[in-house]
Amino acid sequence: MAIYKIHLLVCGGTGCRASESAAVVESLRASLTAAGLSDEAQVVATGCFGFCEQGPIVKVMPDNTFYTGVTPADAAEIVAEHVLKGRQVARLLYTDPQHKTPVSDAKQMGFYRKQLRVALRNCGFIDPENIDEYIARDGYAALATVLSDYSPRAAIDVVKRSGLRGRGGGGFPTGLKWEIACGRQADRKYVVCNADEGDPGAFMDRSILEGDPHSILEAMMICGYCIGADRGLIYIRAEYPLAIHRLEVAIGQARACGLLGADIMGTGFDFDIELRYGAGAFVCGEETALIRSMEGRRGEPTVKPPYPAESGYRGQPTNVNNVETFANIPVIFLKGADWFAGIGSERSKGTKVFALAGKINNVGLIEVPMGITLREVIFEIGGGIKDGKRFKAVQTGGPSGGCLTEKHLDTPIDFDTLLAAGSMMGSGGMIVMDEDDCMVSIAKFYLEFTVDESCGKCAPCRIGNKRLYEVLRKITLGHGTADDLEYMRNLSTVIKDTALCGLGQTSPNPVLSTLDNFRSEYEAHIFDHKCPAGQCKALKHYFILPEKCTGCTACARSCAVNAIVGERRQAHSIIQNKCIRCGACIEKCKFEAIQVN
Amino acid sequence: MDSVNYNEREAPAGSSNGAGAGLKACQVQAIKNICQSFHNDEGELINILHKTQEAFGYLPPEVQAVVAGELRIPAAKVYGIVTFYTFFTMQPKGKYPISVCLGTACYVRGSEKIVEALKKELDIDIGGITPDGKFSIDSLRCVGACGLAPVMLIGDRVHGRVDALHIKDILAQYP
Structure with a gap:
C-alpha cells in the first residue's frame, strides 16, 4: 500500500456533489498526475464536512488547511501552489466574517470551535467507500471487544450507564430499549435501523450514512449481539440514492472481510444486514408504521402496546433505533460509558x-x-x-x-x-427564521405538510389537522374571526390527546407554539387585516406614490387585470378591488413609485 | 372473513381476467420477471414496485394489475400501496422531470416563487406534464441539500440557489 505525504480530502456529500465536488475530485487527480505527484498526494472523496454553506470543501492534510467554494478550475492552482510548493492558496481560504481575516485551520473557525464530533467523528475524514480507512480509525474494534469480553447483559449495562437516549425524536433510553428486547423469548429477533429521515430540513442521518456507513453496521451488530438477533434491516428513504449506494458498498465489503455473515471473528456470532426502501411517506418514521412498510404494506401505525420489542417485524421482537443513535454506540464501547456520560447535560448525555x-x-x-x-x-x-x-x-x-x-x-x-x-x-432540524417570515404562514406550511402526510387511519389526525389547516388558511387570506384563536387552541389540544401515533400527537405543536409566542401576529392578520412580515399575499396592499410616479405606463402595461389606470405622463393609481396582488407592476417600475404594505 | 371467496390467496391470477390489457407481451413479461426476482413474495411488494417504476417510469393501472396477478393479491391492495407512498406515481413524467424542493429550508428561502415561475413558464400545474412530454413539475420534501436552498432537481441534476427570475435560462439548458 502506497504511503502518501499529503491527502486532499474533498467533500463527497450530497450537498457538495450538487455543486460539482465530483468534478473537483477528477480535476485534482488529473492535476496531480500531470505534475507527477500521484504517488505523493492522494485525493479522497469523504463524507460531509458539515459546512455546506461554503461547499465544495477541500481539506489538505496534514496541515489541516481548509479551502472553501472550490471549483474544478481551482484544482491546478491547489496542486501547483499547495501540494508542490507548500504555499496556501489565500483566495480560497475561509474569511472570518467578523474580523475579515482569512482562517486556514478549521479548528479556529467560529463554525467549528464549539463543536464536538462524536457521531460525526469520521464524516469528512475517511473515504466512506473504503473499509480499511474505517478500520484504521478503530472501526470494528468495539464489536471485537463486545464479542470477546462482554456478555449481552454486561454490554447492555454499558449502554444504560452511558445515558444514551434515542436520537430519532422521542428520547427513549437506548439501553432500556435493548434490555426489553433482550428479555423476550423468540425464535428470531430483528435489529432495525430507522433511516427514514423525513423531517424537511433535516439531513443528519443521511450525512452519517454517506460519510461513515460502517459505524452503523458495527453498531447494529453490537445491538444484535446484545438482544440476541441475527438479522438486521436498514429502512432507508429511496430519495437518498448516494446513502443507499454507500451502504451497499459497505455491506459488501464487510461481508467480504468476514465482518458480516456467519461466525463473525470466529466467535460463533452470526449477523447479516439487508436494506429495505421507503417510498416517500413521512409517517413511516414512526416505528410501528415503519415495520408495516417493511412488510410491504401501507405504512399505517398500530396501537402500542404491543411495542416492537414485543411484537415487531413479522410478529417477532424487534429493536428499532435511529441512525444517529447507532452512530454513538461504537464510541461508547471504545471510550467508555463514563466518558460519554461526562458530556452533555444532567438528563441528556452526549452530543446532538x-x-x-x-x-x-x-x-x-x-x-x-x-x-x-x-x-x-x-x-x-x-x-x-x-x-x-x-x-x-x-x-x-x-x-x-x-x-x-x-x-x-x-x-x-x-x-x-x-x-x-x-x-x-x-x-435535529433547526430552521432559522428572520423578520421577513410570517409565523402564521409557517404554521400553515407545517400543517399543510401534516395533512399531506397523515396516513388517514385515525380521525383526530385525518380530520382535525385538515380543519386546523383550513382555519390557518382562512386567517392568511384575511377572513379570520375573533373566535378562531380559541377554536384552534381547543382543537389542537383534542388532537394531541386523541391521535393514535406520534405524528398526530405532535402535529398541532407548530400552531400552539406560534399561538403562544406570536399571538400578536395572528391578531394583526385577523383584526387589522395586515401581515406584519408582508408575506401573506392576500393581505398585501399595493399603491402608487404620486410624487414618484412619472406616468411612464410601464406598470399599467404589465398589469394582467388592467387594475392600473392613469394618463401618460400623469401619476397612475391602482384600483384596489381589481388588483390580484401579483406584484408584476413592482418589478417593472424603475422609479420605486409602487409600494406595498 | 372466513369465507373462501374473500381470501386474498384465492384471487384470480392476473392473466386470466384480462390484466395486462394494453401492454405489450414483452412488457408483461418484464413485470413478471421483476416479481419473480423477488420470489413473488407479497412482503416485497414495495421493492417490486420500485423496480417496476424504474423500468416503466410510472405505474398505470394495467401495470398494477399484472403485479397483483403475479403476487396473487387483489389489485386494490397494489393500488393502495401505490397511492399511499408519494414516491410512486400513476402519471407519466416528462423527458426532464422537474422536482422543486418544498422542504422547510427551501420554503423560507423562497421555493414557492420557483413553483409559481415554473407553472407560468410551462403553463402546467404541479403534477402536470407539458403537451410535448418534455417537462413535468413535481414537488418533493427535502433532498437534504439545504445549504443550497432553494433547490430544484431536473432529472438527477441538482440546481441550487435558484432564482425565480432565471427559470427561463435554466430550462433553456434542456433541449
Whole structure:
C-alpha cells in the first residue's frame, strides 16, 4: 500500500456533489498526475464536512488547511501552489466574517470551535467507500471487544450507564430499549435501523450514512449481539440514492472481510444486514408504521402496546433505533460509558447533531454537546442571521416541533428543556427564521405538510389537522374571526390527546407554539387585516406614490387585470378591488413609485 | 372473513381476467420477471414496485394489475400501496422531470416563487406534464441539500440557489 505525504480530502456529500465536488475530485487527480505527484498526494472523496454553506470543501492534510467554494478550475492552482510548493492558496481560504481575516485551520473557525464530533467523528475524514480507512480509525474494534469480553447483559449495562437516549425524536433510553428486547423469548429477533429521515430540513442521518456507513453496521451488530438477533434491516428513504449506494458498498465489503455473515471473528456470532426502501411517506418514521412498510404494506401505525420489542417485524421482537443513535454506540464501547456520560447535560448525555438551515449564514451540519444554548448555536456556530436581518424564531423538531423565540435563546438545549419550551428535539432540524417570515404562514406550511402526510387511519389526525389547516388558511387570506384563536387552541389540544401515533400527537405543536409566542401576529392578520412580515399575499396592499410616479405606463402595461389606470405622463393609481396582488407592476417600475404594505 | 371467496390467496391470477390489457407481451413479461426476482413474495411488494417504476417510469393501472396477478393479491391492495407512498406515481413524467424542493429550508428561502415561475413558464400545474412530454413539475420534501436552498432537481441534476427570475435560462439548458 502506497504511503502518501499529503491527502486532499474533498467533500463527497450530497450537498457538495450538487455543486460539482465530483468534478473537483477528477480535476485534482488529473492535476496531480500531470505534475507527477500521484504517488505523493492522494485525493479522497469523504463524507460531509458539515459546512455546506461554503461547499465544495477541500481539506489538505496534514496541515489541516481548509479551502472553501472550490471549483474544478481551482484544482491546478491547489496542486501547483499547495501540494508542490507548500504555499496556501489565500483566495480560497475561509474569511472570518467578523474580523475579515482569512482562517486556514478549521479548528479556529467560529463554525467549528464549539463543536464536538462524536457521531460525526469520521464524516469528512475517511473515504466512506473504503473499509480499511474505517478500520484504521478503530472501526470494528468495539464489536471485537463486545464479542470477546462482554456478555449481552454486561454490554447492555454499558449502554444504560452511558445515558444514551434515542436520537430519532422521542428520547427513549437506548439501553432500556435493548434490555426489553433482550428479555423476550423468540425464535428470531430483528435489529432495525430507522433511516427514514423525513423531517424537511433535516439531513443528519443521511450525512452519517454517506460519510461513515460502517459505524452503523458495527453498531447494529453490537445491538444484535446484545438482544440476541441475527438479522438486521436498514429502512432507508429511496430519495437518498448516494446513502443507499454507500451502504451497499459497505455491506459488501464487510461481508467480504468476514465482518458480516456467519461466525463473525470466529466467535460463533452470526449477523447479516439487508436494506429495505421507503417510498416517500413521512409517517413511516414512526416505528410501528415503519415495520408495516417493511412488510410491504401501507405504512399505517398500530396501537402500542404491543411495542416492537414485543411484537415487531413479522410478529417477532424487534429493536428499532435511529441512525444517529447507532452512530454513538461504537464510541461508547471504545471510550467508555463514563466518558460519554461526562458530556452533555444532567438528563441528556452526549452530543446532538443538528442540521442548521434557513436564514442563517452558516448553513450546515453541526454536532454540539447537549446543554449548549441556542444563542451559541445560532450566533456563534451559525454565524448569525443572513443579510444582517433580525432573528425572529428558530423551529426545532420539524413538523412535530415548535418555534422558539428570542426569550429562549439562552435556554440550554436538551430533550427536556425543549419539551418544556413547547418544542421538541425531534431528529435535529433547526430552521432559522428572520423578520421577513410570517409565523402564521409557517404554521400553515407545517400543517399543510401534516395533512399531506397523515396516513388517514385515525380521525383526530385525518380530520382535525385538515380543519386546523383550513382555519390557518382562512386567517392568511384575511377572513379570520375573533373566535378562531380559541377554536384552534381547543382543537389542537383534542388532537394531541386523541391521535393514535406520534405524528398526530405532535402535529398541532407548530400552531400552539406560534399561538403562544406570536399571538400578536395572528391578531394583526385577523383584526387589522395586515401581515406584519408582508408575506401573506392576500393581505398585501399595493399603491402608487404620486410624487414618484412619472406616468411612464410601464406598470399599467404589465398589469394582467388592467387594475392600473392613469394618463401618460400623469401619476397612475391602482384600483384596489381589481388588483390580484401579483406584484408584476413592482418589478417593472424603475422609479420605486409602487409600494406595498 | 372466513369465507373462501374473500381470501386474498384465492384471487384470480392476473392473466386470466384480462390484466395486462394494453401492454405489450414483452412488457408483461418484464413485470413478471421483476416479481419473480423477488420470489413473488407479497412482503416485497414495495421493492417490486420500485423496480417496476424504474423500468416503466410510472405505474398505470394495467401495470398494477399484472403485479397483483403475479403476487396473487387483489389489485386494490397494489393500488393502495401505490397511492399511499408519494414516491410512486400513476402519471407519466416528462423527458426532464422537474422536482422543486418544498422542504422547510427551501420554503423560507423562497421555493414557492420557483413553483409559481415554473407553472407560468410551462403553463402546467404541479403534477402536470407539458403537451410535448418534455417537462413535468413535481414537488418533493427535502433532498437534504439545504445549504443550497432553494433547490430544484431536473432529472438527477441538482440546481441550487435558484432564482425565480432565471427559470427561463435554466430550462433553456434542456433541449
